[in-house]
Amino acid sequence: MSEDKTVLSVRDLKLYYRTKKGVVKALEEIAFDLKKEDVLAVVGESGCGKSTLARALVRVLPRNIHTYEGKVILNGRNVMELDEETFRREVRWKKISIVFQGAMNSFNPVFRIGYQVAEPLIIHDNVEKKEALNRARQLMELMGMPGAFAERYPFELSGGMKQRAAIAMALITNPEIVILDEPTSALDVLTQANIINLLKRIKNELRLTYVFITHDLGLASELANKVAVIYAGKMVEISAADVFYTEPKHPYSRGLIASVPTLSTDRTPEFISGSPPSLIDLPSGCRFHPRCRFAWDKCRTEEPSMFRLEENHLVRCWLYGGGK
Amino acid sequence: MSSDVRLLELEDLRKWFEIRRGFLSSKTNYVKAVDGVSFSLDEGKAVSLVGESGSGKTTLGKTIIRLYEPNSGRIIFQGKDVTHIRANELKWYRRMTGLVQQDPFGAFASHFTIFRSLEEPLLIHNTVKSKEERAERIFKALEEVRLTPVEDFAYKYPHMLSGGQLQRVAIARAIILEPKLIVADEPVSMLDASVRIEILTLLRRLQERLRLGVIYITHDLATTRFFSEWALIMYAGHVMEKASTQEVLRNPLHPYTRALLTATPEPNPENRNRFKEVPPGEPPALIDPPKSCRFSPRCPHAFDKCFKEEPPEFEAASGHWVKCWLYGRS
Numbered sequence: 001m002s003e004d005k006t007v008l009s010v011r012d013l014k015l016y017y018r019t020k021k022g023v024v025k026a027l028e029e030i031a032f033d034l035k036k037e038d039v040l041a042v043v044g045e046s047g048c049g050k051s052t053l054a055r056a057l058v059r060v061l062p063r064n065i066h067t068y069e070g071k072v073i074l075n076g077r078n079v080m081e082l083d084e085e086t087f088r089r090e091v092r093w094k095k096i097s098i099v100f101q102g103a104m105n106s107f108n109p110v111f112r113i114g115y116q117v118a119e120p121l122i123i124h125d126n127v128e129k130k131e132a133l134n135r136a137r138q139l140m141e142l143m144g145m146p147g148a149f150a151e152r153y154p155f156e157l158s159g160g161m162k163q164r165a166a167i168a169m170a171l172i173t174n175p176e177i178v179i180l181d182e183p184t185s186a187l188d189v190l191t192q193a194n195i196i197n198l199l200k201r202i203k204n205e206l207r208l209t210y211v212f213i214t215h216d217l218g219l220a221s222e223l224a225n226k227v228a229v230i231y232a233g234k235m236v237e238i239s240a241a242d243v244f245y246t247e248p249k250h251p252y253s254r255g256l257i258a259s260v261p262t263l264s265t266d267r268t269p270e271f272i273s274g275s276p277p278s279l280i281d282l283p284s285g286c287r288f289h290p291r292c293r294f295a296w297d298k299c300r301t302e303e304p305s306m307f308r309l310e311e312n313h314l315v316r317c318w319l320y321g322g323g324k
Numbered sequence: 325m326s327s328d329v330r331l332l333e334l335e336d337l338r339k340w341f342e343i344r345r346g347f348l349s350s351k352t353n354y355v356k357a358v359d360g361v362s363f364s365l366d367e368g369k370a371v372s373l374v375g376e377s378g379s380g381k382t383t384l385g386k387t388i389i390r391l392y393e394p395n396s397g398r399i400i401f402q403g404k405d406v407t408h409i410r411a412n413e414l415k416w417y418r419r420m421t422g423l424v425q426q427d428p429f430g431a432f433a434s435h436f437t438i439f440r441s442l443e444e445p446l447l448i449h450n451t452v453k454s455k456e457e458r459a460e461r462i463f464k465a466l467e468e469v470r471l472t473p474v475e476d477f478a479y480k481y482p483h484m485l486s487g488g489q490l491q492r493v494a495i496a497r498a499i500i501l502e503p504k505l506i507v508a509d510e511p512v513s514m515l516d517a518s519v520r521i522e523i524l525t526l527l528r529r530l531q532e533r534l535r536l537g538v539i540y541i542t543h544d545l546a547t548t549r550f551f552s553e554w555a556l557i558m559y560a561g562h563v564m565e566k567a568s569t570q571e572v573l574r575n576p577l578h579p580y581t582r583a584l585l586t587a588t589p590e591p592n593p594e595n596r597n598r599f600k601e602v603p604p605g606e607p608p609a610l611i612d613p614p615k616s617c618r619f620s621p622r623c624p625h626a627f628d629k630c631f632k633e634e635p636p637e638f639e640a641a642s643g644h645w646v647k648c649w650l651y652g653r654s
Contacts, residue, residue: 045516045518188377189588190376192589194604215517218588221595221596222589225596245592256518260517263573263585271518271520272518
């Protein structure tokens with residue numbers, strides 16, 4: 001692991017949505033630190049808030065925001081304090097960019113791919129169009145695409161190629177941090193493996209830091225050196241990947257890992273019964289207790305905080321702290 | 325009843341879709357989605373059709389239950405040729421087969437209660453005459469898929485259920501006419517990891533208890549070993565390899581199968597320190613595909629012959645078939 005300074009630090013990030021049915025507590029008490037070239041995998045089930053986290057970091061949010069607070073410290077500067085215009089000009093895409101889930105299907109069908117990859121440069125950096133197109137083409141080549149593909153329209157590219165273009169688009173402004181929101185979810189297994197190889201290679205070449213949002217723990221281990229598990233809007237465990245995969249602590253993390261069918265071992269996969277709670281009407285105490293095999297009285301009434309097991313290993317579970 | 329009763333037999337099955345290029349053009353092209361598939365399945369057993377998108381696995385599944393009519397080849401179900409049956413016979417075949425599709429959210433009419441959705445096949449096939457008996461059947465089906473208490477679930481609308489619960493209802497609907505064969509087309513790919521295993525375990529239990537034949541269509545090799553006896557690996561409309569699931573996973577022969585195995589992600593923190601060796605490129609277009617091996621343009625082991633001639637299926641080991649020149653006697 002690198003000895004570099006912390007590039008991104010998130011503290012007490014909280015995000016609520018306002019809906020007709022009530023306030024949706026999408027994210028609470030999100031906290032983590034990333035050093036240069038770290039890859040943090042954020043894993044959890046659908047609806048747990050992981051995509052909301054991705055969007056909250058680049059401040060691309062819907063209008064029905066109820067609460068949006070906390071600290072997002074980028075190279076020592078709390079960008080939550082910036083107004084929208086400054087954030088747009090100085091942070092989004094310049095420092096942090098994102099490959100949205102399904103980005104490859106969001107290209108405008110009537111513009112050439114090369115132009116769409118170059119667009120952030122033209123808009124953000126006022127780079128002249130010809131120069132921007134040139135750089136887009138070079139970057140696409142770095143992504144393993146033939147440069148001539150820049151002249152093509154989205155429908156003329158396969159899923160894997162479009163995904164490469166979407167990644168190129170996120171990299172064109174030389175950001176330090178790239179958020180990858182399920183970057184391979186609609187791709188075939190072989191294409192997925194090729195894209196993961198590509199993400200590894202460019203991370204090393206460009207010294208990038210990733211936040212990798214995924215529901216697939218197997219895939220997470222392909223990139224991540226840190227893993228954060230989110231359940232019902234709160235982080236329940238965060239640790240180094242080496243520790244997480246060999247000794248997950250939180251009962252939910254253990255359940256998630258046990259549910260992955262593997263080819264290399266004879267372990268029969270197990271499942272976690274029940275389903276996640278509604279974020280409008282959360283259970284009392286620990287949010288996971290209705291599905292937890294180990295839950296006792298305290299879990300039903302009191303919510304655990306993040307207990308520190310080791311320097312970089314935190315778990316939100318009464319089994320690991322607070323006394324019985 | 326003996327333990328090995330043949331349920332289904334496919335002989336050189338082909339499903340080509342016609343496409344016309346302009347109305348004056350006399351030339352018709354075909355998308356050869358399923359191009360010569362043979363296999364057989366015993367009662368109460370499951371076979372996985374594994375492949376990437378565009379490999380023809382869904383078309384094959386739909387052809388087997390005659391949602392498509394094949395262009396050539398034969399489908400033998402319980403000893404009866406159902407390849408081109410029509411009208412009442414086809415209606416009988418519909419009763420004998422069931423389908424569970426990928427998207428549970430799109431599988432139900434939003435204005436029907438679960439009860440009403442499950443009643444529909446009973447009404448259409450009119451196998452259960454009285455209202456009371458129908459209700460009994462519906463509750464029994466819901467119990468089979470563990471949606472209990474059944475009265476709670478029966479009168480809900482689809483939007484009130486989670487994806488996993490809806491997929492259980494889809495399974496209940498597929499078995500309500502007491503079929504002998506179920507096609508499950510990517511039944512868990514839209515569900516969360518923690519729910520997937522639950523649904524597959526349920527399907528597996530029903531398969532054993534009701535002696536169902538199950539055709540499990542998936543792109544995920546890792547789940548096949550726990551939920552099927554047989555595996556067929558498909559690529560661009562062809563079956564590249566077929567054997568028992570254990571054999572395919574332990575002793576994969578076809579370069580494509582090996583690539584799939586390598587590419588399947590597994591939780592292991594050492595993964596991040598290495599690159600995966602997977603073939604680049606994409607599957608070929610299925611409009612007039614080359615006469616050669618369809619994997620040859622991507623295959624790391626391809627030699628002259630692979631680019632010229634399509635390999636037949638060689639029996640490389642007993643019961644282990646592979647469509648690859650590497651295993652041809654010559």
